[in-house]
Amino acid sequence: MARKLYEIIAKVLDVPISEINDESNPETIENWDSFNGLVLVDELEDEYKIKFGLNEIVESNSVKDIKKYLKIHGVNTDD
Amino acid sequence: MSLDTHKISYYISKAKSLNVDGFEKKIRIALLCSFTVNGLEETLRVLCFQNKINCATYVANYNQYNQEILDKNSNLYKFKPNITFLILDTRSILGDLFFSPYIISAEKRKEYVKNKTDEIQELVNLFVQNSKSKIIISNFGVPTHSSYGICETKADFGLQEMVTKLNENLISNFKNEALVYFYNFNQFVTKFGEQNIFDYRQYFLGDIKISTKYIPTFANELMSYVKPVLGLNKKCIVLDLDNTLWKGIVGEDGYNGINLGETSSGKAFVEFQKNLLSLHQRGIILAINSKNNVDDAMEVIKKHPNMILREENFACMKINWNDKISNMQEIADELNIGLESMVFFDDDRVNRELMRFAMPEVLTVEFPDDPSQFSMMLSNLNDFNVLKITDEDSNRGEMYLQQRKRTELKNKTKNMDDFLNHLNIKVKIKKANGFTVPRISQLTLKTNQFNLTTKRYQEEDIQNFVKSPDKIVECAHITDKFGDSGITGAYIINKDNDREWSIDTFLLSCRIMGRGIEDGMLDHIIHQAEKDGITRIKANYNPTKKNISIENFLPEFGFKKENDSWYYYIDRKAKKPKHLEVIVE
Numbered sequence: 001m002a003r004k005l006y007e008i009i010a011k012v013l014d015v016p017i018s019e020i021n022d023e024s025n026p027e028t029i030e031n032w033d034s035f036n037g038l039v040l041v042d043e044l045e046d047e048y049k050i051k052f053g054l055n056e057i058v059e060s061n062s063v064k065d066i067k068k069y070l071k072i073h074g075v076n077t078d079d
Numbered sequence: 080m081s082l083d084t085h086k087i088s089y090y091i092s093k094a095k096s097l098n099v100d101g102f103e104k105k106i107r108i109a110l111l112c113s114f115t116v117n118g119l120e121e122t123l124r125v126l127c128f129q130n131k132i133n134c135a136t137y138v139a140n141y142n143q144y145n146q147e148i149l150d151k152n153s154n155l156y157k158f159k160p161n162i163t164f165l166i167l168d169t170r171s172i173l174g175d176l177f178f179s180p181y182i183i184s185a186e187k188r189k190e191y192v193k194n195k196t197d198e199i200q201e202l203v204n205l206f207v208q209n210s211k212s213k214i215i216i217s218n219f220g221v222p223t224h225s226s227y228g229i230c231e232t233k234a235d236f237g238l239q240e241m242v243t244k245l246n247e248n249l250i251s252n253f254k255n256e257a258l259v260y261f262y263n264f265n266q267f268v269t270k271f272g273e274q275n276i277f278d279y280r281q282y283f284l285g286d287i288k289i290s291t292k293y294i295p296t297f298a299n300e301l302m303s304y305v306k307p308v309l310g311l312n313k314k315c316i317v318l319d320l321d322n323t324l325w326k327g328i329v330g331e332d333g334y335n336g337i338n339l340g341e342t343s344s345g346k347a348f349v350e351f352q353k354n355l356l357s358l359h360q361r362g363i364i365l366a367i368n369s370k371n372n373v374d375d376a377m378e379v380i381k382k383h384p385n386m387i388l389r390e391e392n393f394a395c396m397k398i399n400w401n402d403k404i405s406n407m408q409e410i411a412d413e414l415n416i417g418l419e420s421m422v423f424f425d426d427d428r429v430n431r432e433l434m435r436f437a438m439p440e441v442l443t444v445e446f447p448d449d450p451s452q453f454s455m456m457l458s459n460l461n462d463f464n465v466l467k468i469t470d471e472d473s474n475r476g477e478m479y480l481q482q483r484k485r486t487e488l489k490n491k492t493k494n495m496d497d498f499l500n501h502l503n504i505k506v507k508i509k510k511a512n513g514f515t516v517p518r519i520s521q522l523t524l525k526t527n528q529f530n531l532t533t534k535r536y537q538e539e540d541i542q543n544f545v546k547s548p549d550k551i552v553e554c555a556h557i558t559d560k561f562g563d564s565g566i567t568g569a570y571i572i573n574k575d576n577d578r579e580w581s582i583d584t585f586l587l588s589c590r591i592m593g594r595g596i597e598d599g600m601l602d603h604i605i606h607q608a609e610k611d612g613i614t615r616i617k618a619n620y621n622p623t624k625k626n627i628s629i630e631n632f633l634p635e636f637g638f639k640k641e642n643d644s645w646y647y648y649i650d651r652k653a654k655k656p657k658h659l660e661v662i663v664e
Contacts, residue, residue, distance in 0.1 A: 012088045014095075035117040035291075038281055039088050042292050046086075054280045 002067065002077035008047060009063065012040045025062035040066075048075045084295040087118045094121035099133040103623075104309045109137040109160035109212065111144035113171040114288040122298035123305075130302075130311060141286075142171070148206045156209055162308055163210070164262070164301055165203070166217040168288045169242055176241075181226065185235040192241050196248040207258045211539060215304050216253075217264045218246045223273055257517075257538045260304060260466070267300055303461035310524035310535065313363075313442060313462040314416055316355065317407065319425040320369040320376055320398070324352060324388065326450065329375045340385035344450060351453040352387035359392050362472030363463055364414060364479055366395040368406045368423070373398045394479030403430055404437045413486065414479065415589040417527060417625060422462065467517045467538075471565040478590065481561040496658070499595060502559040504659035506599045509566070511545045511552035518566045519554050522586055527625040529587040529597065531618065531632075536571075536584075549574045550583075551607070555600050556664075557591050567591045568600055580608050581617040592628065598656040601636055603663070609649050616647045 010017040013031040026032040050073040060066050067077050120136045127134035137158040139147045147155040170177050221242045225231035253259040281287035289297050321328040325348050327337035338345035359365050376398045395413050397406035411418050418440035434443045447456050492498040520538040544550045555568035567588035573581045638645035
C-alpha cells in the first residue's frame with residue numbers, strides 16, 4: 001500500500017483516503033483539476049525531494065502514472 | 080519557505096469553511112491580474128480570517144483588467160471593492176520586446192515606455208474615479224536576462240532600463256494620489272529569488288507567473304496593505320531582555336558575562352537592536368517586560384558600550400519579578416493602548432505560551448531559536464505598516480518619553496486638579512486641510528477607546544466632508560509643558576438645520592486621555608454653535624467593546640438622554656475647563 005502517497009493526494013484533493021486507488025484520476029475525483037494537479041506536484045516534490053519534468057506532469061493522468069514517474073525518480077511508493 | 084506560512088493546499092482547503100460571523104472588520108478585495116493567480120483569493124480570505132477580518136473577494140477574469148476598468152457596468156464596479164490589487168507582469172506589457180528589445184531604436188523604446196506609462200496611468204485614474212477604491216499596483220519585475228549580456232548596462236535605454244523607467248514614471252506620477260499605492264514586486268523577487276517564484280513548468284502549463292508554492296508568501300505581502308486600511312497595525316513592541324536583547328543572563332553571568340557584539344553570536348543581538356531602533360524612530364513604541372533585578376538590567380541599558388537601545392528609547396520599563404502577564408497589563412494601562420496593538424518578543428517558549436494563553440489579543444511572535452534569525456523574523460512581520468507616515472508617527476517615541484515624565488509628575492502632585500494645572504495644556508483647534516486630513520483619517524481608523532461613534536473614514540471620505548458646507552471637520556493639536564503631542568483629537572459635526580447640529584465623530588487619541596481635553600474641545604464646539612444661533616446639539620454614543628471609557632462623558636458634560644440620543648441645550652452653562660487654553664488657528 002502506498003499509504004504516504006495516498007495521504008498526500010487525499011489532503012491536496014480534499015477527499016477521504018478510502019476513495020483513492022491506483023486507478024483514481026481527474027475523471028473520478030472532482031477536485032482533481034489542473035490547478036490542484038500542480039499543487040499536488042508541489043507537495044510530492046517537497047515530500048520526496050525530487051523534481052518532475054514538464055512532460056511527466058503533463059502525462060500524469062492517474063495515481064498509477066504518478067507512481068510510475070515517482071519510480072523513475074527513485075521513489076518506490078509501494079514499499 | 081522562510082516565512083511562517085502554510086502550504087497552498089492548506090489555504091485552499093481551509094477557505095472552504097470559514098465562519099466570519101461576528102467579525103466587526105469588513106473588507107472587499109478585488110484582484111485584477113494579467114496572468115493566472117489561482118489560490119491567491121483563497122489564501123487572502125484565510126489570512127483575513129486569521130486576523131478576524133470578514134473579507135469578500137472578486138477576481139476579474141483572466142487578463143480582462145482593461146475591459147473591467149473601462150466598462151462602467153462591469154462586475155468589478157458592481158462588487159464595490161475597498162481595495163484593489165492590479166498585478167501585471169512584464170512579459171504581457173512588453174510583448175515581443177521582452178525578448179527582442181533591440182530590433183527597434185532607443186528612441187522607439189523610450190516612446191514605447193512613455194505610451195505604456197500613459198496607458199496604465201489613464202486606466203488607473205479611470206478606475207479610481209469610478210470606484211473610489213484604493214488601488215495597489217504591483218510594479219513590473221525587471222528582467223534578469225538580456226541578449227546584451229554584460230553590456231546591458233551600457234545599452235542606450237536598454238531592456239532593464241525600460242522596465243525600471245516604467246516603474247519610476249508610475250510611482251512618481253501617482254506620488255500625490257491618495258488612493259494609489261505601489262507594491263514593490265521587485266523587492267519580493269529579490270527577497271525570495273526569481274528561480275523560486277517563477278517556475279517555467281507552471282508558466283507553460285497554465286500561464287502562472289507566481290508559482291503556486293509562493294502564492295501564500297505573496298498573499299502575506301498583500302496583507303501588508305489590507306491590515307492598515309482596517310487600522311489593524313501594531314503600535315508597540317514589548318521586549319524581554321536576557322537572550323532577547325543580549326546573549327546571556329545578566330543576573331547570573333554578570334555585566335561582563337553577557338555578550339553583545341563581541342563575538343559572532345553577540346553581533347546578532349546588536350543587529351536586532353539596530354532594527355528595533357529604526358522601527359522606534361519611525362513611531363513604534365518600545366517597552367520592556369523582563370524578570371530581572373532592575374539594577375543589573377539598568378546597568379547594561381545605561382552603560383554597556385555596545386547597547387543600541389537606551390533608557391530614552393523605552394516608553395515603559397517593567398523590570399521586576401512579577402509575572403509577565405501582570406506586567407503586560409500594566410504596560411498597556413500606562414501607555415494607554417490596547418493589548419491588540421502590542422507585539423511580544425521573548426526567547427522563552429514557556430513565557431510565549433503563557434502570553435498566548437492569557438492574552439490572546441497580544442501578537443506573540445514565534446521567536447527563532449537561533450539569534451542570527453531575529454532580524455529576519457522582525458523584517459518579515461508586516462504588522463507595523465501604516466498607509467501614510469505622519470509627523471505624529473515619527474515623533475511618537477519622543478511623545479511617550481514625555482508621557483513617562485507626566486506620569487512621574489502625577490505621582491508627585493497631590494491631587495488631579497493640581498496636576499492638570501501644572502501641565503499648562505494648550506488645545507489648538509485646526510481646520511481640516513491638506514496637512515491635517517491624513518492625520519484626521521488615521522485617527523478615525525485607529526482610535527478605539529475615546530471614540531464616541533467609532534466611524535472609520537478613509538482620507539477621501541474626510542476630503543469630501545471638508546468640501547461639504549454642512550459639515551465641520553476640525554482637529555486639536557495638543558501641547559503642554561513637557562512637549563508636543565501633535566494632532567491627537569478630532570471631530571466632525573453635521574449642521575442638520577438652523578437650530579440643531581449633531582456630532583458625527585468625536586475622538587481623542589488614547590495618549591492624551593484623562594486631561595480634560597475632551598471638555599475643552601466640546602466647549603469650543605458649543606461656542607461655535609451658539610454663534611450660529613443653534614439651540615441644541617445632538618450626539619449618539621455607539622457602544623463598542625473598547626469605547627467604554629467614553630460612556631459617562633456625555634451626561635457628565637450636561638447632555639440629557641431623550642429616546643436613543645443625547646441632547647445638549649445651548650442655554651445651559653457650558654462646563655468650561657479652567658486648566659487649559661483653547662486656541663483657534
